Amino acid sequence: MRVAYFTNQYPKVSHSFIRREILALERQGVEVARLALRGWSDGLVDPDDLSEREKTHYLLRGGLGALLPATIRQLLSAPVSFLQGVRMALRLSRLSDRPAPYHLVYLAEACELVHWCRQQGVDHLHVHFGTNPAEVALLARLIGGPAYSFTVHGPDEFDRPLGLHLREKIEAASHVVAISSYGRSQLYRWVGHSHWHKIQVVHCGLETSFFDPPPSQPFPSTPRLVCVGRLCEQKGQLLLLDAVRRLRDRGEDFHLVLAGDGEMRRELEAFIAQHNLQAQVSITGWISSERVKQELLAARTMVLASFAEGLPVVIMEAMALGRPVLTTSIAGIPELVRHGVDGWLVPAGDVEALVETLSSALATPAAQLEQMGLTARARVIERHSIDTEAAKLKHLLPAPS
Template identity: 55%
Template sequence: MPELKPSTPKRLGYLINQYPKISHSFIRREILALETLGWEIHRFALRGWDAEVVDPDDRAELGRTAYVLDRSALSIAWAIVITMFAAPGKFGRSLIMALALMRRSDRPFFRHVIYLAEACWLARELRQRQLSHLHVHFGTNPTDVALLINCLAGVSFSFTVHGPEEFDRVGGINLKTKVEQAKFVVAISSFGRAQLMRLIDPSGWRKIKVVHCGVDERFLVSSVKANESNRLVCVGRLCEQKGQALLVSAAAQLASSGVGFELVLVGDGEHRPMIEQLIRDHQLQGKVRITGWSDGETVRQEILGARGFVLPSFAEGLAVVLMEAMALGRPVLTTYIAGNPELVVHEQNGWLFPAGAEDELADAMRRCLETPASVLQAMGEHGALAVAQKHNVKTEAGKLSELFAQALEK
């Protein structure tokens, strides 16, 4: 790993739309791992999470994060005025950029006015903190702000693309422009890198790097032991993307055929009322339960208490919770989409099935419940080894550290 030049401090900003957030624990892990490598990370978020922060580690991040939309309208307006008079040329070019983004965007005009205002405030904050590079998670609106900051203040930026939202809205979020203007772009899987490569000229492909999301020592256990219970667990936001409604219907198939099981849904979200109604409709109240949001340690215990982990996503990048379950020695049942097959090997560390296929999902659940403990043990060991090799947060943070060092040297 190259050493930073003495004149280049290991300091940078991180920008996220909402932080901390229960489903973004991988960002916290990444930041903390970078700090152990000597980086001084300044956290910025456009806003906080709109639900209770239940994890103690996430609560600790609240006080370390500067929130743009917590500022008074007067302070943001003052930042705009100062920018207009101090650097009228740069402000004009940034306004033209904002208008160009707006014309191609799937979001209304006023949103881009807000992004420019946020960029004015953040640009001043970055200058005051002497930060010359900004890394962003997700290629949506926070990367719009980073692109405008680059116009306003010359602060370089990079960003991590997760999917699936970015790939669903390539034109609407101006993803091509963002990739072209960034110092480098991170994809969390080879699948994600390939989607980004489709957007730009081959001469720019070298700037697209794969850095996996990682798990920490709480999940990277030294040994794994199979669980012989009949419990399956699913962890994730209760929403259309994760497919829990289909999971409940598949569970109803198992119940009607006399298969004994327990299904735990860890999480919450906008689809909870509908999923609770499905549970009642299928008379599964004694077999399926929803825990609501849980902290990291509770999630870990729920996974350890299950025979297998199931995630029937319709769309995905590469879910971190799959890595967590596999690291804890649990075979996983998930869909054959996006980056999932890069980690999950069918019948070696889990079962893959087509997205949206209820019968195949029910069959995978049945197979997991009927698989002998010795086979579950071998599958768990295979999965834990794969995660340790590909998704150790310290290793992946080392890759990012090298990229940041190179970006600051140029």
């Protein structure tokens, strides 16, 4: 069987978990083709990402005009199914935040996708995210393309289930993957009970090399915290800065590193300047995965004050490196992080609770933090090995004919 992985953009710095999943499936004997809408010209520095880009076919590389031959070919060869695709595209435009012409473009992309899959001998299509690539896969299936499945991460899909037509996508799929039990429960809400059996939990995983013994270095003695992630509203960095301002005003000693970049960087920098937090907070901008690893190892605790999540891979990475995690008790996070055992959980949006929990973490002796980190490491190794999770995915794929 040949499987194609299909995403909006691939490879992508923040989506290394997709690359890990593909490589793990290949190690288990699954032949995987890479397919994406875009991403051929993105600035990449990771050698693994650069290698993956060379293996990826891009549907939109030739522009929208390049989709026309496949669309005409599909119309002439199978007019009935093509018109069914038109009707479905128009139906999916209802309640969507994008007007009907966009959905007709998705149909044209589906025509090109069907043509490419036939050329490449693709038997099954697996999509990451329940957004527009899942719609393209649904339309492709309707006009004669391969069976498809898709992985839902959240929180975007859970914010717009009606506009994204999750029900229609699940009903047409052979199976659906949720990355946590919480995510599975949210999908249950939008589809009939007769389709629940399709929805299975497969965690995102870390490479075995990530579980190698960490460098033999002492646990950090300085009160250094790190927050890794895109600088955006849903990650809660502005609330985190408000919390550290209050900690500073109480006379607590610490340094917080915001590792990442994003649309809120200017607003965060303005807050730092307004409240004279330059001595307590620094922002790195975009950094490599190796630099992220070094930042996690240099910190005593990883902090994530998110308002909305799926199950962040960076939490798994911090735990694998033996660092306790202080984060919010939302989505799938409490399925991994146990309060007082692997780290700390606080209510999302509660700045007072965040201040007090940060203060408690900073006051925790290094030896106790190190023990929490070891417990966290054992837990993530047990639950998030990419080879174990890829085996679950392989089992879900249709048997070769």
